[in-house]
Amino acid sequence: MIDAFREALSRAQHEETIAEFPAGTHSAADAAEAIGCPVAHIAKSIAFRSEEDVVLVIASGTNRIDRKKVSALIGKPVKPAAPDWVHEKTGFAVGGVAPIGHACPVITVVDRDLLSLTPLWAAAGSPMHVFRTTAEQLVTMTSATIGDIRQA
Template sequence: MSDGLSPRSRLVHDSLRSAGVMGEIVVLPDAAATAPLAAAALGVEVGAIANSLVFRCDDEALLVMTSGAHRVDTAALAERLGRGPIRRATPEQVREATGQAIGGVAPTGHPAPIVTIVDEALAAFDEIWAAGGTPHTVFPLTFDELVRLTGGTVAKVD
């Protein structure tokens, strides 16, 4: 279903293929900018949605791929990582770091690599879904593929 993708989703598609991830980007009829909306559109548990949350930490972007069933405890995560305070990025900072808008941030296809944390809770699902570069696009992958794709560090985030 990768034909007719937006330029942002095409970048994500190409990045997926370069990493050997074969899940196809699905274009949803309605925006699925939140985990509950994406889960409802796909008919999956909200926990199987890999939310892409962009933060700022130690003067750089930090991407946290968290289960849709979790909220990130930024203070606890900063302590676990031995890093400075973690603060939510502004919409402008998100676009600068990822090239994508909030609600559609994919785990890949960014202008440059981003330090990434992957929620260990996502490992409980055989298949997870992540945004495909726009609020209307998603794609399936496994937990191991997500970790490999992002070069992420697996951690408890809640």
């Protein structure tokens, strides 16, 4: 799915900033260690389920997501999504879910805490690929709703 992501990145007129880390970037901590940046600068993508809709939450690597806040922000309940369902719906495996390039429409929410961090690093379609971006580019590319979705 790295190719689908690369095409989506090009369509979004975002520069090619994809980097590969063969040891993997499955978690925010793994990605931060591989890149050499603070964990907060990892824009982790977590897919949730709202009936048959994919709700993609992009949050700072240091933040835990409050599903009640996400539900309130989008106006419908969200629940955890099984990895097989995420892969089937988005085309991406958990650990490599990119912010764009999905096989289906997604509802995207961006963690307000990301807005003050630069650069950001996000999954690029596989658990071994990331790309460098900014919060502004991320919000623009995804047409995201911005919100306070961090657990207190």
